[in-house]
Amino acid sequence: MLRTANRLTTKPKYQTWIRMNKLLIFLGISLLFLMVTFFPIPTPLRVLSGLLALPFLYIVFILSYSIYQFAGFGGNYQSKIHDVIVSKVDNRGGNILDIGTGSGSLIIKLAKKFPHSSLTGIDYWGENWEYSKDQCERNADIEGVSDRIHFLKASASKLPFQDGEFDVVVSCLTFHEVKDSIDKTAVAKEALRTLKPGGTFVFMDLFLDEKTFGDVNGLLKFLKKNVSSIQADKLSDTIPLPRILLNKKVLGHGMIICGRK
Ligand SMILES: C[S@@+](CC[C@H](N)C(=O)[O-])C[C@H]1O[C@@H](n2cnc3c(N)ncnc32)[C@H](O)[C@@H]1O
Structure with a gap:
């Protein structure tokens, strides 16, 4: 502390x-x-x-x-995209899960917006990434929200939670990174498993990259069958992005899928 x-x-x-x-x-x-x-x-x-x-x-x-x-010293688009995700969480927060929390930026924003929520950030924090659990805890402490956020090392492919444990589940640019699951749409389904009926989900990822997620319509079809409302938008239709960030190797395949279970 x-x-x-x-x-x-x-x-x-x-x-x-x-x-x-x-x-x-x-x-x-x-x-x-x-x-x-x-x-x-x-x-x-x-x-x-x-x-x-x-x-x-x-x-x-x-x-x-x-x-x-x-970065914050430049266009600050990472933070702006997290703000878009936060803006799509339409209930009062409650019990919130962030999958692949990185350095904790998104979950800390959620903690600030929903002061009565209790939050869990999970990440694998593998060696090939420059984020860590320590850094998340330190950031939460500096931002004054550490008493409500619990950070946990776990894989998104097999979440250590019961079905329907969370009121809100969010994830940003993580499913496509999960190496211990060949089927990346299965990781999104696993995320949805932990959400309560009526709870809100907001997932941002490179869902339009067929090589990673296959045809996105497959995932959307599954979601439509298993949730009560859903909205899917290209990231570039949600937030104006500089041209180079729209490169297919950066965020060109980005999509936000959100809704209620
Ligand atoms: C592009 S970063 C996004 C981080 C964070 N969501 C954000 O928006 O700042 C991808 C994240 O996925 C995490 N990750 C990779 N494989 C994972 C796995 N199997 N389970 C959980 N997180 C994983 C990485 O450690 C990294 O933090």
């Missing part, structure tokens, strides 16, 4: 959805190819190396620009 004086001066740390190590790997490869162009080797090989650097430089550009647009 941070002392009150510290809490007032310490800022929460919410990393962006882009992993820095991924950016550094692509940057390293680009620099390597570029360095080769200065080696005393035949010109065609130097030209080839320069050409090989181009796609990696393009990825570095997309990733860096996305970090800038997602």
Whole structure:
């Protein structure tokens, strides 16, 4: 627990959805190819190396620009998208679950909007991510909501909760990341299992990416059969996004599916 004086001066740390190590790997490869162009080797090989650097430089550009647009010091789009999710939670909160809570940004926003709610954030916090449970707890403490949020390490593919335990279930950009389930729509169904009848769900993910989720109509058909109301919108129809974030490798396939069970 941070002392009150510290809490007032310490800022929460919410990393962006882009992993820095991924950016550094692509940057390293680009620099390597570029360095080769200065080696005393035949010109065609130097030209080839320069050409090989181009796609990696393009990825570095997309990733860096996305970090800038997602971060608080730039376009703040990550926080803006979380605000959209929060705005779609139409009941009084209650018992709230955030699946794949990352650094706790979304769940902390929910805790602030619903002061009488009790919240649970689960995440696998694998080593390939730069988020951690400690960081979530620290952020919640700094934001003054740690007494109502419980963070738990668990996999979204098999949630350690009873059927219908939550009044609200949200998840942002997590289902497609769940490596221990080949079927990513099964992860969304597992999330819905933990929601009470009448409870609200808001899921944002790359649902329009057929390679990951198959035809989204399959998932929508399942949901229509199992929930009382549902709305599905392309992310870009819900919030205006900078052009590069609409790249298919960033949020171009993004969709928000929400409703009541
Ligand atoms: C793109 S981040 C989104 C984080 C957070 N929802 C947000 O909007 O800031 C994806 C998250 O999925 C989490 N994740 C990956 N595999 C998971 C699993 N099997 N179960 C739970 N969370 C998982 C990662 O640790 C990471 O926090």
